[in-house]
Amino acid sequence: MARAFPSMKRTDKWGGMLRGVIARAGLPGRIVKSLGQFGVLWGVYFGCARLVDWLGWPIPANVLGVVVLFVLLCLGVVRLEHVEGVADFLLRHLVFFFVPIAVGLMDWGEVFARYGAVLLAAILVSSLLPLLAVGFLTLFLHRAR
Amino acid sequence: MERLLFLAGCVGATMAAYLGVRRLYLRFNHPLLNVVALSAGAVIALLVACDIPYAAYAPAKDLMTAPLGPATVALAVPLYRHRDILRRHGPGLLASVALGAFLAMFSAGLTAKAGGLPREVVVSILPKGVSIPFAVEISRLYDGVPALSAAFVVATGTLGSLLGGWLLTRSGIGHPVARGLALGTVSHAQGTATALMEGERQGAMAGLAMILAGMLTAAFAPLAVRLLGLL
Structure with missing residues (x-):
């Protein structure tokens, strides 16, 4: 786990407070933080998927999602440390997701x-x-x- | 219970294949050691050997690809990290990538159509120049076959990373920005990996180009589909 998230920073204030609470509750903070980061990515994707559905646009939700998250980062609504640990991990292993898709070639x-x-x-x-x-x-x- | 075990087996085998091939790739770093192609090949070989049809494997596939959407959204992070390049070279960069993305899509579709391929195969080949998450979604949107698109993407990436640098050099294109953009636009992540081996600047440009090409290809897809008469 430690090696999988090398860029995890332990600086932000809310994260610190949250970690304090979690430490008292006996949960490993890093896992919760990763889940939170994934939650941000998932939230953006899910929101975009619903929006694309609703508007009937011929755009893949993940393409819109990249644009939306980029804009949110530029506006400072989402900060790099809210997503980067999990984002880097997912991007490093992005090709994994295509292995099961490519297995579909057997037909x-x-x-x-x-x-x-x-x-x-x-x-x-x-x-x-x-x-x-x-x-x-x-x-x-x-x-x- | 038995079903659950089978599902776990499929997931486990896929992960093992991926991790094994990835290890080989990191060790030898050769463009022919394609992680997707070799891992999928290993899983297919296993399924065929055990006489398991693809339909039985499909639930495991759905489970494993569930986080793909959020994972793709994460591409905004490197895009944001390189926002200064984007600001500095913005319009020119967009123009080059847009031209490349459109040409790639259109020439692929035209050749495939002229060769008499069935419609769903032609549609699947359109997004072959962009990274798989985008390609798979674009393909699905126009009733293509995601698995075929993934295969075309891998073929394009392998070809681009094998021949791309050589062709650019032969054509007298030595500027690192031009090389990075060309490699990233045409052969996505594999081209980006090749560009990274040439240098950091090439790599950063290629990474940007790859993401932009994915988005522009999605934007151009309706036009290409109409021009090729695939509606």
């Missing part, structure tokens, strides 16, 4: 066998073309300055 072997060449061509073209486009446009914009 799609046929598509790969049949369309493999087209898929490879599509991925190749759509990777190399924008790579150069972004590179050259950035160079151009830098020189124009």
Whole structure:
């Protein structure tokens, strides 16, 4: 646990008071703090999911969530130490979540066998073309300055 | 009870595969050692060997991917940490990433459609240049197949991190900002990892580009879907 959250800071005042209470209640403060941080992330995501549902926007809730949390951080409503411990942990292991999703490929072997060449061509073209486009446009914009 | 044990077994096997491959990756740090592809491959091999269909594994998948939404929202933290770069290079950065994100989506969709792929596969390939959490959601939104999207994302990332640096060098693009942006826009986290190996500046730009590309791709998706006649 200690190694998983290296950037956990023990500075903020409310956290300190909360920890005092928790220590008296006999709960390990770090776990509660992590749960609280996860709660902030979950709250932002959940709020965005409901909002997207309600408005019927064709935007993934997690995309809106990134924007909303970024704005909240900029406005100082949410401070870095309210989320960063858990955020860093989740981001470090973000790829874990895609392992079970990718297991779903076991039902799609046929598509790969049949369309493999087209898929490879599509991925190749759509990777190399924008790579150069972004590179050259950035160079151009830098020189124009 | 038996069901619960099976569920725990699926979760445990997936976690073990992930941690094992991750360890290998951290040790050897090679772009072909793709954590998602190899771990998923190991789990699929196990399921096939035990004659377990995907439908039986699905509940475990739902359980494990439940925290994915909040985890993705956490990407706002690195974005916030690099807000000074964002402020300094804002408009140019957005323009480059927007061009790249749109081109990636459109050229992928066009090639796939021209090659006669079924609609759901074409839709699934559209978000192949962005990190998986965004890609999976964009794909779901237009009735694509999240698992296929994840596969295309991994393929793109592996390709980009293998060939990206070489192609940029061959094309005379040596500026660290340009290299970082290009790698992050086109091949998301794997490109970012490659850019980080080149240098910190490249890495920071790539990380920014990856997140922006995810958001811009989501924003452009309705347009691309319409242009390609996939509605």
